[in-house]
Amino acid sequence: MVQEKKKKCTVCFEPSGLCIDVPPGSTLLKAAQQVGVYLTSICGGDGYCGKCKVIVDEGQFESRPTTLLTPEEMRENVVLACQTKVLSDMVVTVPKPHALETSQILLDTDTQRFSQLAAEVPEGVFEFEPLVQKLHVKMSPPTVSDNTADHERLYLAIRKQIDAPIMQTGCRILQNLSKMFRESDYDVSVTIGRRGGTTEVIEIEPAERYRTNYAVALDLGTTTVVAHLVDLTNANTLDTEATYNSQINFGEDYIRRIIYAEQNDAFDEMQNRIVHDVNNLIVTLASRKRIDLQDITTVTCAGNTAMIHFILNLDPTQIRKEPYIASAGFVPPIRAAEVGIQVNKRALLYCLPSVAAYIGSDIVAGILVTRMYTKDGVSLFADIGTNGEVVLGNKDWLVCASSSAGPAFEGSGVKHGMRAGAGAIEKLQIRRDGSSQIKTIGDGRPAGICGSGLLDTLGELFINGIIDRTGRIKQNHNPRVREGEDGLQYQIIQPGNGYQEIFITQADIDNLIRSKAGVFAAIRVLTESTQIKPDDIDIIYLAGGFGNYLNTKQAVTIGMLPDIPLEKIQYVGNTSIAGAKTVLLARKALETAEDIANNMTYFDLMSHPGYMDEFIRAKFLPHTDLSLFPSIKAQAKQVKGS
Amino acid sequence: MVQEKKKKCTVCFEPSGLCIDVPPGSTLLKAAQQVGVYLTSICGGDGYCGKCKVIVDEGQFESRPTTLLTPEEMRENVVLACQTKVLSDMVVTVPKPHALETSQILLDTDTQRFSQLAAEVPEGVFEFEPLVQKLHVKMSPPTVSDNTADHERLYLAIRKQIDAPIMQTGCRILQNLSKMFRESDYDVSVTIGRRGGTTEVIEIEPAERYRTNYAVALDLGTTTVVAHLVDLTNANTLDTEATYNSQINFGEDYIRRIIYAEQNDAFDEMQNRIVHDVNNLIVTLASRKRIDLQDITTVTCAGNTAMIHFILNLDPTQIRKEPYIASAGFVPPIRAAEVGIQVNKRALLYCLPSVAAYIGSDIVAGILVTRMYTKDGVSLFADIGTNGEVVLGNKDWLVCASSSAGPAFEGSGVKHGMRAGAGAIEKLQIRRDGSSQIKTIGDGRPAGICGSGLLDTLGELFINGIIDRTGRIKQNHNPRVREGEDGLQYQIIQPGNGYQEIFITQADIDNLIRSKAGVFAAIRVLTESTQIKPDDIDIIYLAGGFGNYLNTKQAVTIGMLPDIPLEKIQYVGNTSIAGAKTVLLARKALETAEDIANNMTYFDLMSHPGYMDEFIRAKFLPHTDLSLFPSIKAQAKQVKGS
Numbered sequence A, B: 001m002v003q004e005k006k007k008k009c010t011v012c013f014e015p016s017g018l019c020i021d022v023p024p025g026s027t028l029l030k031a032a033q034q035v036g037v038y039l040t041s042i043c044g045g046d047g048y049c050g051k052c053k054v055i056v057d058e059g060q061f062e063s064r065p066t067t068l069l070t071p072e073e074m075r076e077n078v079v080l081a082c083q084t085k086v087l088s089d090m091v092v093t094v095p096k097p098h099a100l101e102t103s104q105i106l107l108d109t110d111t112q113r114f115s116q117l118a119a120e121v122p123e124g125v126f127e128f129e130p131l132v133q134k135l136h137v138k139m140s141p142p143t144v145s146d147n148t149a150d151h152e153r154l155y156l157a158i159r160k161q162i163d164a165p166i167m168q169t170g171c172r173i174l175q176n177l178s179k180m181f182r183e184s185d186y187d188v189s190v191t192i193g194r195r196g197g198t199t200e201v202i203e204i205e206p207a208e209r210y211r212t213n214y215a216v217a218l219d220l221g222t223t224t225v226v227a228h229l230v231d232l233t234n235a236n237t238l239d240t241e242a243t244y245n246s247q248i249n250f251g252e253d254y255i256r257r258i259i260y261a262e263q264n265d266a267f268d269e270m271q272n273r274i275v276h277d278v279n280n281l282i283v284t285l286a287s288r289k290r291i292d293l294q295d296i297t298t299v300t301c302a303g304n305t306a307m308i309h310f311i312l313n314l315d316p317t318q319i320r321k322e323p324y325i326a327s328a329g330f331v332p333p334i335r336a337a338e339v340g341i342q343v344n345k346r347a348l349l350y351c352l353p354s355v356a357a358y359i360g361s362d363i364v365a366g367i368l369v370t371r372m373y374t375k376d377g378v379s380l381f382a383d384i385g386t387n388g389e390v391v392l393g394n395k396d397w398l399v400c401a402s403s404s405a406g407p408a409f410e411g412s413g414v415k416h417g418m419r420a421g422a423g424a425i426e427k428l429q430i431r432r433d434g435s436s437q438i439k440t441i442g443d444g445r446p447a448g449i450c451g452s453g454l455l456d457t458l459g460e461l462f463i464n465g466i467i468d469r470t471g472r473i474k475q476n477h478n479p480r481v482r483e484g485e486d487g488l489q490y491q492i493i494q495p496g497n498g499y500q501e502i503f504i505t506q507a508d509i510d511n512l513i514r515s516k517a518g519v520f521a522a523i524r525v526l527t528e529s530t531q532i533k534p535d536d537i538d539i540i541y542l543a544g545g546f547g548n549y550l551n552t553k554q555a556v557t558i559g560m561l562p563d564i565p566l567e568k569i570q571y572v573g574n575t576s577i578a579g580a581k582t583v584l585l586a587r588k589a590l591e592t593a594e595d596i597a598n599n600m601t602y603f604d605l606m607s608h609p610g611y612m613d614e615f616i617r618a619k620f621l622p623h624t625d626l627s628l629f630p631s632i633k634a635q636a637k638q639v640k641g642s
Ligand code: FES
Pocket: A040, A041, A042, A043, A044, A045, A046, A047, A048, A049, A050, A051, A052, A080, A081, A082, A083
């Protein structure tokens, strides 16, 4: 039956019940984006990631043929939202795995948990001196013999308390000065903010207000946005919150988002999305703690270079084109309101500095928090997220590189991969009998495998000889190894008893190996260039959203990190948010972050002559050159020999 | 006949033909202000200055009785606009003397002439380095091995050209950086502005634009606003223009305007007026020189403290109340657009610093321009305008005071007084036979007497024995001395042959003497406090809008300035506009102005124990103590003896 085309089609999404009118011919993905229904879309709508599956309950549509759907799924009216055009009013169900609406702020245990993975803010290292402070300023009222103008009287009084050689005050503040001083009898609270070498008088209020001063630190991740609410009067973190980055509808990684924005002139929308996410977090935190948004005077943020560009609406298009140039690495503080963040309208937004297009302020934050820039010995910092960024160095030098090996350890490009949320397998051991011993986040039924679980999976498969050194699944009469749609796959969880089957495919394994190889090759480029041997490395800091049960040993087993004693490998969690919080509390820390960013030498891996070789060599487990992994060599032998 | 009251009455003003609807009961002054018809109103509408006279041609009105109108005037339907309520539609004629509409921008010879009285900008003293500069910045495009972000690349390139340790760039600029650099192949014009210790990137344009950069210097006088249009690429003054300050409807002096604004909550309107005047000047200059307003990147202004408060809409109410405190003496640069000045929307507005409520930035500008702050010998600076400000000092110290003796030498409070415009008697000599030899501005028929003419008048009356040392007109059978409405008066111009009678009354003389006594008493307070004798004074700079034919000798004759050799007295004209222009061209000059303002010691005369005595002693001609004026003593004897 061919239905007559309508001018507008109403598409409703279940279970949220959100509906939107779209012109016929729109894709379901677009409709979902417009109404704010979250659909995973790693490929940005190109039809090859297969993540945007939805179920059509009612209505006419037209779908492009795809190999990404099983015959069962087709029978059940599952479609790829990005490949499906709306032809009539429709009702569509969004299946659980990506059932997240952007209107749903609080991401319960998933992101709550993630938000607690923050590295510790280094204590006692920086003097407690917030970027934005409220000072209690009491001046003696003027007399005929002491007739200094109000504005200069204020400056004199401020300079008695703090070092502020260069000061600035906006016209709006000056206009109220006279009245404010007389009403308060020259006893006021003065909010001052630091802008480079300049101290700005941001606000003048009645004296008692100096005791109320809050701030928000942000980690703008490609996948997850984390916010910490901080009391600036005592440096206490009051609460934390996290949400998915709702730009994710436009592509799972930021390169795809840049392309999408270019093709659709959607930079403003990209900014709106992230600002919307940030506002959701802030409003949630503030209302939970009964804090007036007007009392938030500072926002700091760290994130990769693209995310910083998105939130400021700087042009990010050159980030993805050779020679990969950011609009700005060092962004001056601006009013948070200027980008739409709903805090005090004169509050300042500080972005931590970045080093290059692919070494963002999240990495600078990591160096700040681990304090490797102060140490005599050499440290290695590796942040495994959507990309794998690596920094090597000590107090005298810092080198860094970024491997764009893909977000496999964040669960993308892995059939049963998922983020570190409820039900994710975060710990896995393969027993002698071939059965799996697992631990899931929240201890519920397993729904997929998150970063630390994937690390375990790869390591266990290798150690147990289920895959060979190239990662190939061996057809060893292992009952868990079966032929799937895309070749061999290994069954981690058997179906039945209400459990869903969870397995890992050859393609998944290849993706994970590519990711780990990218990270290791980056490390090799840095260590070779600086002639640092594994023994020279005092400590490895591993950052990222793996989960608290991360088994650092597995990172060595699979050859992602150099083979050094395990006690020298430290999982530091989310150092990005920790860095954002550190600078919030200590303006010297922001200066230090700037020094770090200035002093880091960036290696562009794509143009580095040795990188490709290193990458190919690292695509073995643990590596083609086993002499680099003596402990694994021994262990592998032991297992085989047992 | 009592006409029924209307809801709205239309009042039309001739000769401009401007009309406005007002509710019945409104005053004519208010109606004139609303429609933008200029009426003089020294008392601010209180009904006792008698300056707001208009002629009612048609319509019903209600006037309060007044002694300020002659019976003839009453017969001719002359009324005080401020004391006259509108009861019906009306047609009113504004007589010539104050027939100036604010909509009439170009004040022909009057203010044209005034605008040319500018003191010279000191040449070669300050390095030519405009507050806002356009730099031609050519960068090498980035490569993989030179991957500095655009923003930092820009800073590096700027710092190769100028000293700019602390830099700032707004988000709007950063957002366009990437595109701009690529379109121009990294060859651009960069507009930078100095804000205290910070250098701000104001604009980035195509390279060829660096050759186009204009600025406006302003003198915000209580009576007259002067603007100079300057080409910042070569320091040339392209054109000058002046207009009356249209706030004048709210009071001739700024104290009255503050009171008016307080009583009528009219601070916004006060700001609008002055900004409107400034915009008129700027538009006039720009269109005459065919310059795009967008190419004006800088505005500097000097003026008394109240005027600076008005234009920025700072609260000026404490200026007039003990202990006389300004909201701000040092005003940070802001965007000119923020106060409504219609130039480039990112252009900066710089106000020169002031010293105290009654020593404004116009005086600081005077010290800057005369360079007395650099000299070994002691200089005296006296600016005779609405107030009489006096500064004494040298390179080591500066003291200052302000006498609020009234604007008599600007023609206010003097029956036939007028500003230095066309027809003003600017030079007067009384011949042996009693007849007057005069010179008028523009050489036309005399319409009144301006500052320099009034100085001559007082001096000549005294030297010729027509008034005694107390200023009293002698009844000596001098045919020019007659009994007028308010006692004796001296006829300067006899009526007839198309000439109008011009005379000076006893009240006029008393006003002039009060003004000169105020100035001299202020000088005495400063010289006594610093133990400086007349002989110690190397030079006297006399500033103000007197006119180019100012006879400095008369200023000594009447006892306004100390009796020092005449070659040591220099008329310097409008130093306020010259100072504003100096800082425009040399940022070091602004820093110097700040040093000057910081280092000046202010004497509050009202609370000074010796001032009143000095004032009373100075109310004689030239002074009670003739030993202070040896040359005048000799001259007076000579005249008498002849
Ligand atoms: S297949 Fe639809 S978004 Fe990737």
